[in-house]
Amino acid sequence: MILRPATRDDVDFLMSLRRDVESLRFMPLNALSYAELSVRVAECADALKFDDSAELIYVLEFEGCTIGMVGARQRSAQMRYAELTYALLPQWRQRGLATQAMRMWIAQLFAVGYRRLGLMISAENTASLALANKLGFQQEGLLREHFLIGGMPQDQVVLGLLATEWQQTLQGSQNVPD
Numbered sequence: 375m376i377l378r379p380a381t382r383d384d385v386d387f388l389m390s391l392r393r394d395v396e397s398l399r400f401m402p403l404n405a406l407s408y409a410e411l412s413v414r415v416a417e418c419a420d421a422l423k424f425d426d427s428a429e430l431i432y433v434l435e436f437e438g439c440t441i442g443m444v445g446a447r448q449r450s451a452q453m454r455y456a457e458l459t460y461a462l463l464p465q466w467r468q469r470g471l472a473t474q475a476m477r478m479w480i481a482q483l484f485a486v487g488y489r490r491l492g493l494m495i496s497a498e499n500t501a502s503l504a505l506a507n508k509l510g511f512q513q514e515g516l517l518r519e520h521f522l523i524g525g526m527p528q529d530q531v532v533l534g535l536l537a538t539e540w541q542q543t544l545q546g547s548q549n550v551p552d
Contacts (some may be wrong), residue, residue, distance in 0.1 A: 375474055377444060377482070379420050380431040385412050387433065387440050391461045400496035402523050424487040425451045434462070434475050441466040444479040446491075454489040472505055480509065484537045496521070497529040510543030511535045 380388065388411060392403050406414070419428040430446040442462035449456040458479070462472050483491060493511055495502045511533040519527035535543075 375471070375478065376435040377432045377475065377478055378435070380415050380418060380433045380443065382412055382415060384433050384440070385415055388415065388431070388443065391443060391463065394461070394464060396464060397461055399523065400499040400502070400528070402521050422482060422486055424454075427451065430456075432479070434471075436466070436471060439466075441471065442475065444475055446479075446483060451487075454487060455492065456483060456488055457492045457494065458483075467501075473508060476505065476509055480535070480540060484540055489537050491535045493533040493535075494520075494530045495533065496523075497531050503531060506533050509535065510539050512539070 385408060389406075389408060391397070392406065392411075397403075414429070415431060417428060418431050419426045422430060427449050430449070432444050433440055434442040434444065443460065445459035446456040447459060458476075460472060460476060460479075462475075480491060493502075493506050494517070495506060497503075497516065512535070513531055514534045515532040517530040517532060520530040521528045
């Protein structure tokens with residue numbers, strides 16, 4: 375699997391991810407035009423640097439296909455924290471690829487100096503909650519009726535992972551099949 379910074383050439387692909395009906399059940403993505411998403415991608419950091427606060431959007435490639443993305447937003451060098459995002463095209467889900475991509479992404483973020491990573495996942499998104507658990511994230515809270523999705527309130531689970539916990543997760547997962 376390859377993780378690389380998104381470029382303007384990836385905007386069509388990223389637009390398709392943002393239109394995925396299954397993902398939209400759990401995440402209230404703002405409708406962005408092609409031009410707006412192009413600007414957002416252009417404003418992203420082009421390399422993973424710890425002291426840069428710009429959003430990161432990395433594209434996932436597997437077997438010659440573009441299959442998804444990982445990201446980091448709300449990055450703070452002072453707090454050594456970032457909130458993670460990820461998405462896969464429907465046809466690539468449930469193959470262990472999100473686990474593989476997130477393991478790579480988390481390892482890169484901790485390697486450059488982050489001490490803490492976070493996720494916010496819909497309480498109804500059992501697949502993402504299972505992935506977070508597999509990666510060693512701990513539930514830290516629940517934001518009740520935090521999002522309105524399709525006019526319906528949805529709770530969001532707040533999860534965190536510390537660099538020290540990541541090392542324990544890696545040691546414990548070496549003998550566990552994916």
